[in-house]
Amino acid sequence: MAGIADKPIGKDATGYEILTDAMKALLNQYPGLYENETIKFEELGKESGIAFSADNGALIYSEKEDVCGVMHQVCQYPFYVVYRTASDKERQKLSVQKFLDNLGKWICREPVIINGSETRLNAFPELSQGRVIKRITRDNSYGLEPQESGVQDWLLPLTVRYENTYEVI
Template sequence: MPEESKKPVKYDVDGYDAVTDALVSLLNSFPGLEEDEKIRFSTLDEDGGIAFYPVTGAVIALEKKSVTGKVDQLCNYPFYVIYRSSIDSPKIKASIKEFLDTLGKWLEQQTVVINGEQVKLEEYPVLTEERKIEEIIRLTPAHLDNVSDGNVQDWAISISLKYRNIFYKK
């Protein structure tokens, strides 16, 4: 059998910043955050905090080109949300897992209950140019990812943001 040639992975380099900026705003609008909590981009303190980390950038999963020069790309932007805590109690662990799972459901535009109130993300933020978020899906449930010195625990959830990028090439 002939060996299949692997296509090189292509990235929407220009879309990376647009998606990252929109995701920072979207994650920080999550109604389950405490008043003084922020989800930061790729930054965690040694003993606590919440951050998101892109996995590969914006990968072009599918690309269609027409004879008129129209290019239609479906892109994936996979990322992790990491919740770090130095407090080791079963109640805190359950609370962190529930927070991350609820965040994932909310990003999927499911109705979730936060502080006894039903909330739903109605629409995704607008991206730049002709990019549009199609969906956000959880790739894993929340789980304990790492335990480091001093019993500092990193809980993680893997999520993928899919967006469409349509433009014309001359």
């Protein structure tokens, strides 16, 4: 993004809570989830489950105060979805990767085929306290080295880019 620093200049502590709650709610609206399946925050079963975890919190990349005393911040909330499975079968691994890729497309508002029909996320969730999601981007999903027990975690890295606007007192 133009005008954004390479490194964060600060943390948006309140934004971290707001974004974590919003992403948990959004991820659990994904139409590709099985019935009774939920994506929890940093909570995975020993051999299976889906969770998400924030990477570094909510980070501020730029801020400008305008002449009216309003602060404009450009921020990012990097996080990843973890899908844990205990299968060593190639078909199961491809299924996990497809699930994560489709979840990534959907959350980034790209069209995705789920159960034979095309769907897409119409709008990002509204945030509170002057924060607005501008874009969600994703990297490719990938599997980590399996444990000796055969349990393997698959990761989908995502980044929420958002703006935070508030009055400076």
